[in-house]
Amino acid sequence: MAPPSWIILSTAPHVSADALPDGADLSLALATPPRLSHLTVSTRVSSADPDPDARLKSPHVLAADPSGLLLAMTPPPLSESSPPTERVRRGPDGVEHTFTISYIPDPDYAVLDVVSATAHRLPDHDIFNAGCLGVIAAPGAKASGFMVVEFQFIVGGTGASLHCFSSQTGAWVEKDVRNPLPRWIWNFNNVVSHNGKLWWVDTAAGLLACDPFADNPDMAYVPLPENDDDNRDDGARGCACYYCSERQIATRRRVQLSNATFRCVQITSARKTKDHAHDTAPATVTMRTLADPETAHWTLDYKVPFADIWADHTYKAAGLPEKEPVLAFIHPNNPDVLYFSLDDYLFAVDMRAKKLIECEAHESGVSSSSLLAWELPPALTAPAAGVPENGSNDESATAASA
Template identity: 50%
Template sequence: MAQPSWVILDAVARVAAEQDADLSLELAAPPSVTVLTVPPRVSPIQADPTSRARPWVVSADPASGLLLLCAPPAPLRPTPPPPPEFRNGVLVLNITDIERRPPNYFVCDVASATAFRLPEPGHGDPRGFPSEINPSNLGVVAAPGALAGGGASRYMVVEFRYMFNDQHATLLCFSSDTGEWAWKPVHNPMGRWIWGSDGVIAHDGKLWWVDLAGGLVSCDPFAEAPVLDIVPLPDADCHLSDAGCAHCAGRSLAYRRFVQVSAGKLRCVEWSSSRRDVDDGAPMTVSMWTLNDPETKKWALEYKVSFQGIWADESYKAAGLSEKNPTFALLHPMNPDVAYFFLEEHLFSVDMPANRVVECGVHGLVVPPSGKPPNCFSVRALELPLALSAGTLPSELGSGSNTEDSAPPASAAPSVSLAHDLVSLKIESEEDA
């Protein structure tokens, strides 16, 4: 069985029980979900459906195999409270500061089987922003023309920092060339736009910050003087809420949209109902637009498909799925006509123009959702490097150990021809670079 050229990656990583476990990628053919497993020294906290503290893939450059992992710090050890203090018979309250430690960030390079721990940016932002990173505005992109992998991998990790109604903004940039963070001032073209941080996309050598209510802000972070550009999203098909302000109405719309790269172009997917509420049981309609030329900033509608026709097709009945509105997951990264959806414990794909179910399986996500179904932010579409999709890794990449000073054994080249094979990643930090 040939190894697929891409996988559906669970955005939440699993924490291994063994302290000396490898940081590894468990490959599974779609529609099954591929899982990233990290050792406790990368993330001492296991993901919990009732807590937001979990190791998770913040963003990715799917075409190059770069993943940006955010791992929570170890919990603080509880300290006993000080004894009560009285002054003139009055109890004095002891007020202590709670120590906050930022999470750790790793750039995982699937092609070279390495994971590099980023240093903390420190202070010095010219706009006065705090040193702590906002992961919702953080993206990773490989350098144009650079092969991600081996010792020659070049990339940039960038956070977009801005303030409402301020014409100035900052890009906080980590370059693999220098191994350091730098602050690049940029003009903020958003004006009075209240930005919603809905993810960061790497595409065409640029980073694209997404606000699903309004549009995309993009730039080339490798430029000496980056320039931000705005691309509005297509006009909505679905009903806007009756919220009292435009921002709140836009956020309601954002819950029914997703932007992703498929077949080398940016695509915008929207799901809506023929009635006012998409959750009222009426079959939802899925629309998909393509941004053929970012310079023109115009989106072309490719299809608009109702689930009424999909439910009626024999392939849907054969899959044993119930006639309920699913939750959108992602587009096939090479074929935008194929969309994936969550329904109960299943993840299935549909050839939208043909109204035909292509694949169906149990998704098996790491963290069961707490009262809510998984959605498009629960998974990532990740293209596999050629070495993996061909079924082998170069022998020098091998099965990496977690010791900082050890090299991967040349004799341990894993095969990935079967589902659930492991690709181990050696962990490095700025001290090892």
């Protein structure tokens, strides 16, 4: 059977010393959605004996590129760092307090090429925030050409910087860029490689985008669709500051590529209306499409009450409770299909038809941060007949180099 065109990748790879083909740094066990696909990396990529003092205890996939590249953060191996030292501090009451100072090792980073099953470890660098990191394939380069980029900024500064590692030079360089929102505290939910640019997605403020391969990258800013008061739930209205209010709303929003176009999906919880204190506005899901990145023009696609989905026989047949789920991701090829998590279930809904079309139980539970909807590169999607779209009869396949 042919593998699926896209997968739901668990962002927590397994680490194995012997469960891989000879010479391979990694393997990918493919499963048709809504089942999860799992990545296994060798101990050359992620240590089997990580440093117990490290904050990161297991590897994690941060970002992806359509060419088949994954950027992973891995726990550092056990090091011979200086032993903890004890310090004594005398408090205002004259009592001495002893505390311990120890070295906390930084995580390591690697770019995983799923097509060739090889890994490229990055040299040490002062990375401030792993959430600001993205990976992008080099334009017109060989399959192994790539760049890893971190956006670094200081709140209040009009300038920022890109810290770029190129596989072609093997070195980190710094490039100056403008900071479109100097007073904003950027907090990126994901970093997307699309159309030769990296896009930093902050679901509270908007998107930043540039070509990191340019000598002088021009940082563009695309604001998100405006929210009127009717879209603010009671929790967001109760926040004391604008920033906190926007962050509250951002927890119910997802910005993602679907059918090669950015989509913005937002869940609005049931709430009392402004004009009628005793009336309740229903919980709804709204999708908008970025029709023109140059003008930041978003168009409304649909607005669907959850009650309409709950009332359909397909939802009732699944036995799921009628309560607001968590938005997991958008189908990467069909923006009409959204995936939600609820309790230990991951399910898909055709929003225009208002019908549940897929549902899968996961014993360990699922969350949006542990899943990555990823379109596979052509090298991993050789065409063949007989694979059902819903994957009900599909068996997992393994992608790795021999």
